[in-house]
Amino acid sequence: xxxxxxxxxxxxxxxxxxxxxxxxxxxxxxxxxxxxxxxDVESLLAINAQVPLRxxxxxxxxxxxxxxxTLGLAFAQHAHLTSFGPL
Numbered sequence: 001x002x003x004x005x006x007x008x009x010x011x012x013x014x015x016x017x018x019x020x021x022x023x024x025x026x027x028x029x030x031x032x033x034x035x036x037x038x039x040d041v042e043s044l045l046a047i048n049a050q051v052p053l054r055x056x057x058x059x060x061x062x063x064x065x066x067x068x069x070t071l072g073l074a075f076a077q078h079a080h081l082t083s084f085g086p087l
Contacts, residue, residue, distance in 0.1 A: 006050075006052075007050025007051050007052050007053055008051040010044035010048060010051060011045065013044065013051040014041045014044070015078070017030060017041065019075060019078040020078065026060060029059040029060075030059045033055050033059060034055075037055075
């Protein structure tokens with residue numbers, strides 16, 4: 001898996017940042033990464049750019065498979081389904 005080429009759809013990422021699933025310090029780390037990369041949620045959504053998986057590895061360095069599964073299931077309960085692309 002290439003952490004620069006694989007990613008998370010921007011709408012999913014935007015919803016994740018706004019959901020209660022992530023702790024505020026994790027959201028702050030994501031925002032720091034976006035600032036460093038000169039990006040923001042609105043820009044990602046506008047160009048439909050995937051969020052690189054390396055951002056997740058950097059913001060959540062201790063995330064293991066079990067925690068990622070738990071995070072995914074918790075987020076799925078808060079996701080707002082749309083008619084746009086795959087969620």
